[in-house]
Amino acid sequence: MATVKLTNVKKVYGKDTVAVQDFNLDIADKEFIVFVGPSGCGKSTTLRMIAGLEDISAGTVEIDGVVVNDLQPRDRDIAMVFQNYALYPHLTVFENMAFSLRLKKVPQDVVYEKVTQAAEILGITEYLMRKPRALSGGQRQRVAIGRAMVRDSKVFLMDEPLSNLDAKLRNQMRAEIILLRQKIDTTFIYVTHDQTEAMTLGDRIVIMKDGFVQQVGTPTEVFDMPDNLFVAEFIGAPKMNTFKTQLVYEDGKYYVTPYGAKIEVTGAKAEMLKARGITSREIVLGIRPEHFVLSSEGDSAAIPCKITVNEMMGSELHLHGVEENGDKLIVRIPTISLTDEQRSSLTFGSYIYVTCEGKVMHFFDPETEKNLLT
Amino acid sequence: MKKTDNKAIKKTGLGAKASRRIDNTVVYIVLILISLIWLFPLFGLILESFKVEYQGQTGYLWPQQFGFDNYIRLFKETDFFKWFINTGIMGVCTAVLQTIFVLSMSYVLSRLRFKGRKGLMNAMLVLGMFPGFLTMILIYKVFSDLGLVLEMAPVGLIIVYCASSGMGYYVSKGFFDTIPKSLDEAARVDGATRFQVFYKVIMPLAKPIVIYTILMGFMAPWGDFMLASYLIHQNSAGMNVAVGMFEWLSKTMVNSHYTMFCAAGVVVAIPVTTVFLCLQKYYVEGVTGGAVKG
Numbered sequence: 319m320a321t322v323k324l325t326n327v328k329k330v331y332g333k334d335t336v337a338v339q340d341f342n343l344d345i346a347d348k349e350f351i352v353f354v355g356p357s358g359c360g361k362s363t364t365l366r367m368i369a370g371l372e373d374i375s376a377g378t379v380e381i382d383g384v385v386v387n388d389l390q391p392r393d394r395d396i397a398m399v400f401q402n403y404a405l406y407p408h409l410t411v412f413e414n415m416a417f418s419l420r421l422k423k424v425p426q427d428v429v430y431e432k433v434t435q436a437a438e439i440l441g442i443t444e445y446l447m448r449k450p451r452a453l454s455g456g457q458r459q460r461v462a463i464g465r466a467m468v469r470d471s472k473v474f475l476m477d478e479p480l481s482n483l484d485a486k487l488r489n490q491m492r493a494e495i496i497l498l499r500q501k502i503d504t505t506f507i508y509v510t511h512d513q514t515e516a517m518t519l520g521d522r523i524v525i526m527k528d529g530f531v532q533q534v535g536t537p538t539e540v541f542d543m544p545d546n547l548f549v550a551e552f553i554g555a556p557k558m559n560t561f562k563t564q565l566v567y568e569d570g571k572y573y574v575t576p577y578g579a580k581i582e583v584t585g586a587k588a589e590m591l592k593a594r595g596i597t598s599r600e601i602v603l604g605i606r607p608e609h610f611v612l613s614s615e616g617d618s619a620a621i622p623c624k625i626t627v628n629e630m631m632g633s634e635l636h637l638h639g640v641e642e643n644g645d646k647l648i649v650r651i652p653t654i655s656l657t658d659e660q661r662s663s664l665t666f667g668s669y670i671y672v673t674c675e676g677k678v679m680h681f682f683d684p685e686t687e688k689n690l691l692t
Numbered sequence: 693m694k695k696t697d698n699k700a701i702k703k704t705g706l707g708a709k710a711s712r713r714i715d716n717t718v719v720y721i722v723l724i725l726i727s728l729i730w731l732f733p734l735f736g737l738i739l740e741s742f743k744v745e746y747q748g749q750t751g752y753l754w755p756q757q758f759g760f761d762n763y764i765r766l767f768k769e770t771d772f773f774k775w776f777i778n779t780g781i782m783g784v785c786t787a788v789l790q791t792i793f794v795l796s797m798s799y800v801l802s803r804l805r806f807k808g809r810k811g812l813m814n815a816m817l818v819l820g821m822f823p824g825f826l827t828m829i830l831i832y833k834v835f836s837d838l839g840l841v842l843e844m845a846p847v848g849l850i851i852v853y854c855a856s857s858g859m860g861y862y863v864s865k866g867f868f869d870t871i872p873k874s875l876d877e878a879a880r881v882d883g884a885t886r887f888q889v890f891y892k893v894i895m896p897l898a899k900p901i902v903i904y905t906i907l908m909g910f911m912a913p914w915g916d917f918m919l920a921s922y923l924i925h926q927n928s929a930g931m932n933v934a935v936g937m938f939e940w941l942s943k944t945m946v947n948s949h950y951t952m953f954c955a956a957g958v959v960v961a962i963p964v965t966t967v968f969l970c971l972q973k974y975y976v977e978g979v980t981g982g983a984v985k986g
Contacts, residue, residue: 370880370881391881401874421882
């Protein structure tokens with residue numbers, strides 16, 4: 319349990335390869351923070367700097383108010399779970415988990431108690447006497463988590479712990495990490511490239527790109543009010559549709575005009591536009607696939623498009639379409655809302671008309687790619 | 693096209709079996725011949741060592757009379773036992789020290805990143821290309837000043853064998869490179885110092901290479917003749933087996949010592965062979981299985 323504070327943290331490899339730039343973050347006690355971003359964005363490097371496995375080129379990292387820049391990993395009181403598990407292959411599961419306690423010369427009975435307790439929580443008691451090579455991927459990952467658990471450390475670091483597991487196991491382990499978090503009750507920093515993991519696990523999410531922090535916020539904040547186009551497209555699956563179009567201010571009302579359609583901006587979004595004194599201008603319009611609704615040919619607010627790919631996901635239908643100019647868009651429709659007739663008509667090559675409600679649109683500056691409303 | 697088809701059909705049928713058998717027979721005959729050629733000197737040595745009727749060189753191989761006379765004389769009438777012990781001490785000391793030097797060097801070069809690392813590695817590579825005996829005269833000069841020759845030669849020899857051993861880091865560094873770095877990192881986060889990482893995590897995983905390094909460290913002094921003969925000169929108290937036994941092949945002694953020389957050869961081979969046989973199972977790879985994703 320501890321707070322973690324990163325101030326202007328920077329990492330430079332060699333002479334001029336900048337991996338992390340000006341990273342500032344205050345992590346509260348017992349908070350679950352997720353660093354997310356595409357590969358090479360600097361999220362793992364940041365985590366490794368907190369762990370002490372990478373030198374910090376500039377700035378400071380504080381754990382519980384103490385600057386740890388020059389402390390060895392073993393003096394930082396942290397626990398870490400690695401992407402490839404990093405279990406000691408020559409030791410049994412028990413000894414793997416007991417390794418840190420043995421180094422600290424903890425009495426045997428305490429070691430036994432802690433290890434068996436952690437094993438029980440993780441459901442790996444029956445494998446305690448096995449070597450890692452005799453375990454499956456999921457079991458190994460549990461052992462790796464167990465090894466970190468017995469430490470009772472101030473901060474729990476996880477570096478893409480689920481990315482080596484298959485999809486089904488990953489979902490299961492993700493749920494288990496949520497449960498585990500309630501049991502361990504410490505400060506977590508979790509690195510992933512998977513936005514679903516980030517959204518489901520994190521109290522707050524740090525979205526990174528090219529070494530820069532793009533946005534820090536709760537899952538709802540980053541989903542509803544992305545700071546820029548990158549965050550908007552990165553969070554949410556399938557990704558947000560974006561169109562270069564015109565924002566029109568007419569008679570006190572705002573309209574967007576993608577591909578000839580004219581959709582009125584309503585609700586809070588319209589008020590925010592007004593409050594910021596925005597008038598007619600060029601924008602990048604963002605609409606999430608699930609915010610599209612099917613419309614009909616005569617509707618002036620409908621964008622016509624031709625279906626190129628039809629993905630039946632079970633509970634929902636993902637339609638990839640091309641609009642007249644060749645721009646692509648993705649529409650996500652819950653299957654429950656479709657009639658049988660509609661369902662059979664939504665096939666390759668057929669035309670659909672989609673529109674969306676005015677209150678769920680996002681507006682970005684085409685130049686700076688910043689959200690116009692934040 | 694049709695021809696190849698026919699061939700393919702033939703190979704899958706009975707013909708394939710027969711041709712495989714012929715191939716194997718040829719391979720085995722060649723291999724057996726090579727092993728016979730290779731084993732012949734060894735058998736010759738053993739047979740000679742049991743020859744009782746004449747102690748010099750004879751024109752035939754098979755002894756007319758078998759016996760242990762040569763072995764008994766070896767220990768009773770010569771300083772062989774003393775040489776054997778000398779060599780043993782040198783072998784063990786060198787093996788231990790050299791293993792420590794080589795493995796620490798390799799680990800450091802494999803894991804730590806420091807200024808001049810590349811330059812150091814290149815320099816050692818180049819230095820290693822010079823034959824060791826180029827330095828022999830200089831070594832003799834320095835060691836004779838230090839008093840590490842003649843009966844003190846074993847100490848001097850141990851120093852020479854170990855001194856530059858760190859330069860032979862290539863094989864073990866290569867092995868360490870295959871052990872995932874995340875194991876080191878996990879151990880360091882778990883609270884281990886660099887040294888604890890080395891002996892608690894890396895050493896147990898590097899068993900094959902540790903054994904290899906020990907064996908190599910033992911073998912070099914065990915069979916060394918050239919450098920040893922320089923430092924020992926003709927002082928019997930400081931001799932190792934190779935230098936000691938060499939005298940027996942001189943013109944004046946060969947006729948009375950040849951079979952004993954062969955017996956000594958057999959005795960010298962025994963420890964090395966035993967060590968190799970005992971440790972060869974550790975050469976088995978795969979100890980890192982299960983360490984990381986698999």
